[in-house]
Amino acid sequence: MTGFWRNRITLIATLIILMGGTGTQALGIDGYYKNFFVVDHLPEITNLPRDEQQLWIGSVSQRLRVNAFQRLTGLLSVNVSYALVARVQDPAFFDEEPTLFGETSLIGFIDAAGYRVADLDTTLFPRDPKDIRSFAMFQNLDRLFVTVSVDWFDLYVGRQAIAWGSARVINPTDVIAPFLYTELDTEDRIGVDAARIRVPLGALSEFDAGYVAGEDLEFSESAFFLRGKAYAAKTDLAGLVVGFREHLMIGADVARAIGGASSWLETAYVFAHALGGTRSSNDDDYLRFSVGCDYSFPRNIYAYIEYHFNQAGTDRTGDYWRVVQTPAYLDGSVYLLGEHYLAPGASIQITPLVTLTAQALVNITDPSSLFVPVVEYNIKEDVYLQFGAYLATGKSPEIPVLKSEFGTYPDMIYASFRIYF
Numbered sequence: 001m002t003g004f005w006r007n008r009i010t011l012i013a014t015l016i017i018l019m020g021g022t023g024t025q026a027l028g029i030d031g032y033y034k035n036f037f038v039v040d041h042l043p044e045i046t047n048l049p050r051d052e053q054q055l056w057i058g059s060v061s062q063r064l065r066v067n068a069f070q071r072l073t074g075l076l077s078v079n080v081s082y083a084l085v086a087r088v089q090d091p092a093f094f095d096e097e098p099t100l101f102g103e104t105s106l107i108g109f110i111d112a113a114g115y116r117v118a119d120l121d122t123t124l125f126p127r128d129p130k131d132i133r134s135f136a137m138f139q140n141l142d143r144l145f146v147t148v149s150v151d152w153f154d155l156y157v158g159r160q161a162i163a164w165g166s167a168r169v170i171n172p173t174d175v176i177a178p179f180l181y182t183e184l185d186t187e188d189r190i191g192v193d194a195a196r197i198r199v200p201l202g203a204l205s206e207f208d209a210g211y212v213a214g215e216d217l218e219f220s221e222s223a224f225f226l227r228g229k230a231y232a233a234k235t236d237l238a239g240l241v242v243g244f245r246e247h248l249m250i251g252a253d254v255a256r257a258i259g260g261a262s263s264w265l266e267t268a269y270v271f272a273h274a275l276g277g278t279r280s281s282n283d284d285d286y287l288r289f290s291v292g293c294d295y296s297f298p299r300n301i302y303a304y305i306e307y308h309f310n311q312a313g314t315d316r317t318g319d320y321w322r323v324v325q326t327p328a329y330l331d332g333s334v335y336l337l338g339e340h341y342l343a344p345g346a347s348i349q350i351t352p353l354v355t356l357t358a359q360a361l362v363n364i365t366d367p368s369s370l371f372v373p374v375v376e377y378n379i380k381e382d383v384y385l386q387f388g389a390y391l392a393t394g395k396s397p398e399i400p401v402l403k404s405e406f407g408t409y410p411d412m413i414y415a416s417f418r419i420y421f
Contacts, residue, residue: 027068027069027070028068028069028070029066029067029068030066030067030420030421031064031065031066031067031081031420031421032063032064032065032187032418032419032420032421033062033063033064033418033419033421034062034063034065034185034416034417034418034419035060035061035062035063035416035417035418036059036060036061036062036063036184036185036414036415036416037058037059037060037414037415037416038058038059038060038061038184038412038413038414039056039057039058039412039413039414040056040057040058040059040410040411040412041055041056041410041411041412042054042055042056042057042410043392043396043397043407043408043409043410044396045396045397045398045399046396046397046398046403047398047399048399054090057089057090057410058089058090059087059088059089059090060087060088060089061085061086061087061088061089062085062086062087063083063084063085063185064083064084064085065081065082065083065084065142065188066081066082066083067079067080067081067143068080068081075148075149075150076146076147076148076149077146077147077149078145078146078147079143079144079145079147079160080141080143080144081141081142081143081144081188081191082139082140082141082142083139083140083142084124084137084138084139085137085138085139085140086135086136086137086138087135087136087137087138088134088135089134090134091132091133091134114214114215114221115176115177115192115193115194115212115213115214115221115222115223116159116192116193116213116214116215117193117213117214117215117216117217118215118216119141120139120140120141121139122138122139122140123136123137123138124137124138124139125137141159141191142159142188142190142191143158143159143160143161143191144158144159144191145157145158145159145160146158152199152200153197153198153199153200154197154198155195155196155197156194156195156196156197156198156210157194157195157196158193158194159191159192159193159194160191160192160194160196161177161188161189161190161191161192162176162177162189162192162194162196162210162212162225163176163177163178163189164227164238164240164251164253165253165266165290166236166253166255166264166266167264167266167290167292167306167308168264168292168294168304168306168343168345169181169290169292169306169308169343169345169359169361170288170290170306170308170310170336170341170343171266171290172251172266172267172268172288172289172290172308173240173242173249173251173253173266173267173268174333175223175242175244175249175268175332175333176192176212176223176244176333177189177190177192177333178333180335181336181361181370182370182390182409182412184414184416192212193212193213194210194211194212194213195210195211196208196209196210196211197209197210201230202230202231203231204229204230204231204236205228205229205230205231206228206229207227207228207229208225208226208227208228208229209224209225209226209227210224210225211223211224212224212225212244214245219246219276220245220246220276220277221245222244222245223242223243223244223245224242224243225240225241225242225243226240226241227239227240227241234256234257235254235255235256236253236254236255236256237252237253237254238252238253238254239251239252239253240252240253240268243275244331244332245331246273246274246275246276246277246331247270247271247272247273247274247275247327247331247332248270248271248274248275249268249269249270249271249332250268250269250271251266251267251268251269252265252266252267252268253265253266253267254266258293260295260296261293261294261295262293262294262295263291263292263293264290264291264292264293265289265290265291266289266290266291267287267288267289267290268287268288268289269285269286269287269288270285270286270287270288270327270328270332271285272284272285272286272326272327272328273327283326284326284327284328286310286311286312286328286332286334287309287311288308288309288310288311288312288334289308289309290306290307290308290309291306291307292304292305292306292307292343293305299348300348300349301346301347301348302346302347302348303344303345303346303347304344304345304346305342305343305344305345306342306343306344307340307341307342307343308336308340308341308342308343309339309340309341310334310336310338310339310340310341311339312326312328312329312332312334313334313336313337313338313339314337314338314339315338315339315340315365317366317401317402317403317404317405318401320337320402320405321400321402323337324337336363336405337363337402337405338363338364338365338366338405339365340363340364340365341361341362341363341364342360342361342362342364343359343360343361343362344359344360345357345358345359345360346358346359352378353377353378353379354375354376354377354378355375355376356373356374356375357372357373357374357375357376358371358372358373358374359371359372360372361406363394363404363405363406366394366395366404366405366406366407367394367404368392368393368394368395368404368405368406368407369392369393369394369406370390370391370392370393370406370409371389371390371391371393372388372389372390372391373388373389373391374386374387374388374389375387375388382419382420382421383418383419383420384416384417384418385415385416385417385418386415386416386417386418387414387415387416388413388414388416389411389412389413389414390409390410390411390412391411392406392407392409392410392411393406393407394406394407394408395407396408
């Protein structure tokens, strides 16, 4: 990022914060502090000597986020969010160019931070990312947007969160900044630079449109969307058209109650390079959909199950390295490698302060899976303690061949402490 953009973004953020006493409302401040302690057991590579492999690795991550809201006039308001992250981990797991929060994924192809025109330098310490050893500190200006609200529309301009979809686990229509299934902190969607207008058409209907700007405002790095939402026959209906990085996506989302259960169907079809670039073959086009239902049982028990189909993937493990070079993975935020997945989950509130959750993501074809048990304790108001794990099953990799998808994932055990203010 050039000094020109860095200086101006910093100046704008500072001016907004200093306007706290000039608006029609007092400046609203909230946020949180989070600590994550993680231990990974990496998959053993079957054709390498065990003494040449590093199987255990640990990390400690601390996050401080501050959100500010200021209503300047009856029509105009401003939101700003800024986060600091300090991270200690093995030097081998720091990228030369660290990701947004300074964390790397062993398996993952999503670059949500790519939908930003310009940004602050991600790394605060050390000054040169190439000097990172075992400790680094990062920053993220995650929200910086102005809202204009009038009777018939709301306009949002600046860095903001954009997401769609009613599916519980995998959202096919969410191509801008989705979370990986293994992401520990899914509370705040990564902010992207966009202009967005939302026009209410009725009590449960709206028209939503926007432009999401990529690096240097290049069209090949940007996205646009048109979305309509309506309620009819006791069903929530949504249609979506998205152009992203020169690809075109047509999506639909249907959600309704069936008996005492809630159900959903979310689907998207992508025409690769329909808006530009070089199209290699029709095989680059792909369909994805998620269908499922959930139900709340007596005694504070909640359960769901979801099936996900991913045409961009493959049912042959030997082709996993090939599919990740297709547009779906390079540009479309797809990261699951197979075609058919089942995702069951359940939670039970054991006491008013203790909740137990169990969920899984299963590649039906491999077969391989991730099992995720979590227990959370609400110590007191706005203070939480959580323990959990991601336990992978499946055949271990044999370089250069992946024998299963989740067999390449590490087993992970973590503890999290969170304070909100």
